[in-house]
Amino acid sequence: MASPEHEFVSKFLTLATLNQPVLPADYKKPLQQVNSLGVALPALKYKYHSKKTNRHNNDKGLKLVLKNIKPPKFTLEHVFSCNDTVRQVKELLISEGKAQQSSQLKLLLKGKVLHDSGILSELLENEATITVMISKLEAVQPQEEPTTTRKILQVPWKAIENTLAQEWDDPQQAALALERLQRGWNLTK
Template sequence: MSSPELDFVSRFLTLATLSKPELPADYKLPLQQVSSQGIALPPVKYKYDPRRSRNGGSSEDDRNSSVILTLKSVRAPKFSVEWQFSTRDTVLQVKERLVEEGKASGTQNLKLLLKGKVLHDSELLSSVTSDRAIINVMISKVAQTAASPALEHPEVGSKSPLSEMPWNEIENILSSKFADPRDAQEALDRLKRGWELAK
């Protein structure tokens, strides 16, 4: 230890042993004498509904309450519909209704926006709006993943046109592009190796 550290330790130990502690190790201040309540925490953000009953169930008014949504499409196909939903319905149920009515091909292609914010599928309509709302609908284009299933899985008995590669034609093209025939043959060999590895 350096000199300042030794000096600090010796002074600290001297001060600590000068007098015995006045309070025992398990001392607790009575709650009546506590003047400070500690750190003030921010209030919890919770929507309290005083109309709900004490047993946790909702009142008859809440069960029967409804919300009127005006759904407007932003992009083509453009539409504007006004439907009534229960406040206990979710955003996903609104999307499913749009699909049922033929406005979209699937719920995964739909995004509902309220005042520019995207609404998530699990949100209840009661948390989104109270009685009326205009919701913008964005329909994304369907990805064409299953456009040609015949090319992905050719029949076992049929011979695909890719199995008979026109290597002679490729060799002629490479010979015309390369001045040295050895370079053309090397490029052809590399193409053949790559073709075999890709199978």
């Protein structure tokens, strides 16, 4: 039994190939003659404010006040282009010496974190105060390099043998224990 998808594709291909194509494969229509783009789309279900989105087209720029509320406190004002990104704001803070890396910086607007790829014109304000949070620079721990030449330890086998001989009255048990210790030591090399 065929699946519904298979049945649909089969019927579609059958209907599509009943008649020869009317237009050649290399047919192009001049753009001036195009008066519709096919099926009309339904109206948007949310309110679209064209005035808000077109407000920044004059490219006066956005005045941002960057404030750090934790020590060392600072306030920095700068006018950015509407097309600048949040990453460019972070780069300004780095160039001003407020941080060393962009990973240290977190920018907040009305309590919401701004992502690096966000465009400033999305803020929908001519002026905005952005809270800057600076974390401590994470210390990069150097990875331990594998030592190719290990320092060879000289094990005092004679002293161990003497100690074992003093502890056990039977010299065969002392020799057997020393042999096991030496085998275990050699396995760890």
